[in-house]
Amino acid sequence: MKVYQNSTHHQVFVIGAGAAGLMASVTARDLGLDVAMIDSNDRIGKKVLTTGNGRCNITNESTAMGTEEAVALARKYHSNNAGFPLPVLEQFGIRQTIDFFFMLGLPLISLEDGRMYPMSLQAGAVLDIFQLALEDRNVPVYFKNKVLDVTVSEEYPRFSILCQNEAGEEHVYTSEYLILCTGGLTAPKTGTDGSGYTLAGRLGHTLVNPVPGIVQLKLDYPHLKELSGVKFDGTGRILVNGEVIRSEFGEILFTDYGLSGPPILQLSRKAAFYLAQGEEVILSVDLMPDRTEEEVAEFLNGHWRIFGHRTVANSFIGVVNKKLIPILLKEAGIGESDTGLLCRDLTEETKHTFIRLMKQWAFRVTDTNSFTNAQTTAGGIDTTELTEGTLESRLVPGLYLAGEVMDVDGDCGGYNLQWAWSSGYVAATALAKRVAGV
Ligand SMILES: Cc1cc2nc3c(=O)[nH]c(=O)nc-3n(C[C@H](O)[C@H](O)[C@H](O)COP(=O)(O)OP(=O)(O)OC[C@H]3O[C@@H](n4cnc5c(N)ncnc54)[C@H](O)[C@@H]3O)c2cc1C
Numbered sequence: 001m002k003v004y005q006n007s008t009h010h011q012v013f014v015i016g017a018g019a020a021g022l023m024a025s026v027t028a029r030d031l032g033l034d035v036a037m038i039d040s041n042d043r044i045g046k047k048v049l050t051t052g053n054g055r056c057n058i059t060n061e062s063t064a065m066g067t068e069e070a071v072a073l074a075r076k077y078h079s080n081n082a083g084f085p086l087p088v089l090e091q092f093g094i095r096q097t098i099d100f101f102f103m104l105g106l107p108l109i110s111l112e113d114g115r116m117y118p119m120s121l122q123a124g125a126v127l128d129i130f131q132l133a134l135e136d137r138n139v140p141v142y143f144k145n146k147v148l149d150v151t152v153s154e155e156y157p158r159f160s161i162l163c164q165n166e167a168g169e170e171h172v173y174t175s176e177y178l179i180l181c182t183g184g185l186t187a188p189k190t191g192t193d194g195s196g197y198t199l200a201g202r203l204g205h206t207l208v209n210p211v212p213g214i215v216q217l218k219l220d221y222p223h224l225k226e227l228s229g230v231k232f233d234g235t236g237r238i239l240v241n242g243e244v245i246r247s248e249f250g251e252i253l254f255t256d257y258g259l260s261g262p263p264i265l266q267l268s269r270k271a272a273f274y275l276a277q278g279e280e281v282i283l284s285v286d287l288m289p290d291r292t293e294e295e296v297a298e299f300l301n302g303h304w305r306i307f308g309h310r311t312v313a314n315s316f317i318g319v320v321n322k323k324l325i326p327i328l329l330k331e332a333g334i335g336e337s338d339t340g341l342l343c344r345d346l347t348e349e350t351k352h353t354f355i356r357l358m359k360q361w362a363f364r365v366t367d368t369n370s371f372t373n374a375q376t377t378a379g380g381i382d383t384t385e386l387t388e389g390t391l392e393s394r395l396v397p398g399l400y401l402a403g404e405v406m407d408v409d410g411d412c413g414g415y416n417l418q419w420a421w422s423s424g425y426v427a428a429t430a431l432a433k434r435v436a437g438v
Contacts, residue, residue, distance in 0.1 A: 008142070010036040012431065013161055013175040015147050016196065017044040019417050020403025021181035022130045023424030026104075028179075029137040031432035036139065038163060038173060040146040040191050044134070045127045047183065047190035051417065052115075056123035059097045059421070060414035062114025069093050076415045078269060079383055079408045080208050085419070087389035092425040097418060100425075104129050115414050145171070150178065150199050152396055159398070177398045177435070179427050181420075184377025184404040185210055196405045197381065204395040206382045208407040211276050212374035213269035214416075217283060218367040219258040223327045227254035230323045235286040236263040238270045239362075240279050246270050249289055259283065259363075265412050269378040272368045281365040287320060287358050297355045304351065308344030315343050320358075331357055376416045380407040390430035391423055398434075400427040 012028055014021045017039035028035040037044075048056060063072040070090040077085040098108055098116070106129045108116045118125045134141065145163035148170070152159055157174040164170050182196025197207050236259070237247040248263035264283075271281050288296050307315050312334060316325045332353045334341055371377070383406050385394050391406075393399040402423040410416045 007160070007172040007174045008036075009157055009174045010034050010140075011175060011435075012036070012177045012179065013038060013159065013173055014179045014181055015039075015150075015161065015199070016181035016183060016191075016403070016405075017041070017141055017143075018181060018183050018191075018403065019045065019048050019420035020183075020405075020424040020427075021179070022134075023100075023421050024179045024181060024400075024402050024428040025139050026130070026133050026137065027425050027428035028432060029139050031428065033177075033428075033432055033435060035428075036173075037134075037141040038145045038147060038161065039141065039143055042143050043127075044130060044141060047187055047192065048126055048417075049123050050187065050190065051123055052117060052414075054123050055117045055121045056126050057115045057117060057414040057417065058101065058108060058126065059094050059116045059418045060114045061094055061098070061110050061116055062413075063094065069095070073415075073418070076411045076413075077408055077419065078213075078378060078410075080379075081383040081407065084383040084386075084388060085408050088391065088422050088426045091389070091429070092422040094418065096425070097421050100421070101126075101129070104133050113413060142173070145173075147182075147195070147199060150203060152203060152399070177400070177431055179400045179402055179424075179431065180405060181401075181403045181424065182405050184380055185371040186212065186374045186377050186404075188372065192404075200381045200401070200405070203393070203399060205385050205393065208379045208382050209276055210377045210379035211269070211272035212368045212371050212376075213272065213378035213409045214265045214375035214412050215268045215272070215373055216255065216260040216369045217258045217264055217268055217271055217365050218369065219283065219363045220366045221258075221363050223330070224254065224256050224258065227323060227327060228256040230254045230321050231261070232287060232321055232324075233289075234263075235289040236267055237284045237286070237360075238267050238274075238365075239282040239284055240274045245274070252285060257369075258365075259285075262412060265375070268368055268374075269376075269409060271365050272378060275365065275367065282362050283365050284360045284362045286360065287324075293355065293359045296358050300355060300358070301351065304343040304346060308342065310343055311339065312341050312343055312346060313339060328354065328357055331361075375412070376409045377404055378409045380405055380409075383407050389426070391427040392430060392434070400431055402427040 011034035014037045017037045074086040107119045149162040161173040183192035185194045235249045238245045248266045250263040253261040403420045
């Protein structure tokens, strides 16, 4: 059933009441604009509630220490248009984020690796504070409104936003300016189904192929079931055509489908990117990252010499996780009938295979887990179509983008929310300047 009521008008509409939309709305209101928000959900920031394991890793202060803060921070971001994040981060970086939340009444604390959280360690507190800020400023939020289409005209009021409510009724909202903060494709249950890409597409924008970022990797490996649950501190390396693309150290976890853990999540956007291009992607793990290959060789050869009377399997006890031992033996060509093989009988070739496995155990990556499991979307609306440092569309004057909807994604550790805060602030500030004619 189609019911067109009188349209509701505001000077600025922000589509998406997630992290970027909330920042954009509060900032726009503080700069004197008549702003309102629309979201398909029945509450603000549904995704924010799930962040940082329910604690909300708001930002990361480890790049806020030096004088070149914005440059250091920009290295944490990825885009086809590599220089695009910096002018945004220069205007609103980590210090400004800490001050902004303090000003709203939300003190932050720093935990591991500079990761910052609300003092109460509750993601819900971030939303409660934003809710209070919206109420203090009388910013209306039109909930349960899914935006189906946006059209633009030369005539006042310029933007027409067609929405549908839960009952299937349609309503048109109008505005002079629009900030699109519809997020990407991750965690679709939180309201992000990629429909923002369609809306931007209807306005002429193009999409840089979105792939899951900060996500687990699936491997083609026959022994995953036996290895599932094994954790170790190691280095993971992504290789394409034999070249190391990126490496990360930390706790790596075998699962029954592949690998997980912070280094794997950090490496995943590169893997997803090259897989989407049809490249063969290899994930190599280093089980002894604090030793060079020569040091590993010296250590293992010494160990096998001293304990020459022990079986090879027993020589690895206490050296690697016990669950890894039978798999390493299989990888080195020691079959079940040879499990009694003694260290003193190891051939030079098999010793060399073990040493290589310790330093570069290679697996073929077949896929990433889906957007449902991912924390961010790599890819999105092409940022070459936005003006650097204002986030205004070059194609549709008066349209701004903020947050994950565009082709910018950050590393794990609070950097994606930081992008939402930075870009939300910059879009709203640039818009306010435009309205004021400065
Ligand atoms: C499980 C998980 C944990 C994470 N943890 C962290 C963390 O600790 N630190 C960190 O920095 N990042 C984290 N992230 C990433 C971070 O949450 C996102 O990058 C960030 O929320 C993006 O903000 P956004 O405002 O661009 O989009 P979102 O927060 O995704 O908000 C988009 C909003 O737009 C609305 N919307 C979309 N389409 C429409 C439409 N057609 N009509 C109406 N409304 C629409 C949605 O309902 C949603 O409310 C995590 C992500 C996940 C999934």
